[in-house]
Amino acid sequence: MRQLWLFFEKYHIAFLFLILEIIGFALLFSRNNYQQAKFLKSSSQIQASVSEKRSNISDFFSLREDNFQLAQENILLHQQLALSKNYTVIDSSKYRVNDSSMYAFTLAKVITNQLQGSFNTLTISKGSKHGIQVGDGVITESGAIGKIVNTSASYALVMPLFNRNMRLNVQHTNSKYNGDLVWYGADFQTVQVESISRNAVLEIGDSIVTNQFSKSIPENTLVGTIKSTKFDVSGNFFVLEITPAADFRKLNYVYVVKRKDSNEIEQLEEQGESN
């Protein structure tokens, strides 16, 4: 017993070090975007409110650019509105898109945008009390951003394309072949699209959009353009390098897209086959 005690005493620093490292690694490997540890939650609330203040200040410096973007988007929306037949004019200043529209949009501000590691997330300033749910899509006027993975009362966590857990059903516009969008990590300029059949005829610069299987992001939302193509190890599928359409470094406001019948679809899928 005494020997054992002496042994511990001699190497107590090494033991302490080992214990601390084990705690650290346990924390690292327990990270999960869907179920963040409880004690992390309160601290991320503090962090979110501080980040909101900080981003309020930094927003001031990009007002000019934001204005320009909004004006451009306005023009685009007006054009679409003029072309579309299902809108009703309620009064001269308000247009109302027909209720049959499948999606509801919510404007949210990005308050933290850290692209550093492999499992990046964005925090936005709208949460469950604004009707945001896990699984909703997030887009900007220029393209797809990601999907909601966690919500608190007034904030929500977005998994962007630059996250190693991200999976998105996409389609090559010209050939209509479907593929899966993934991210291999480390490079914040490109994402990858796998399992597009080798029969597809692809060209550099072609657009990749979301397809009808992506429940969160509306069909035909631009994701990016092809930067380079090669074949995977089996030689049967393409692996594409894609430049995302949205500029992730300059995210300021995003739209959260909710499919209005998403609950119904989910229920149906949970029930499975009826006997």
Add this chain to the structure above:
Amino acid sequence: MNQTSSHIIRFLLLVVLQSFIFSFLPLFTYAMGFVYIFFILFMPLHWPKYMQLLLAFGIGLLIDLLTGTHGIHAIVSPIILLLREPLLRLILPKYNDEEWKNLNLFQRDIFEFSAYILSLSFIFCLLFYALNFFTMRSILQMLWYVLASTGFTFILLLMYRLIFATANSES
């Protein structure tokens, strides 16, 4: 101001600087400044070793909680704490135990100081980004992050020393 309170103030100041400013302000997209490792590098050598370890782990864990890095800082901080003594013995001339314990790391000349913080911030950044990316793909990309962040951290630590050199010279 006595020594304990000046250490506590330094601890809190570095945590706030790190978690509210530098963790969210990457310079030229690649360079992150890890100012808080200053606390770990300049803990007095006469403090008991287990306390140094716990403090290094504590400050790392605090940064993790505040910036959402999930334990990466808590893993790397104790490692560089354990590495600092062997490294110091390499860089500095020989001392006996008594002199060693009362060494003031702050008042070393600029070459010894720079060699010390540069090498440890490089090790820190290397471990940090290796754990952060956790992939062997695009090593080159990771190396850019490591080098840029090492440089930025080094400059920040030098600036910190210049600003607070007088305040800490008696400790």
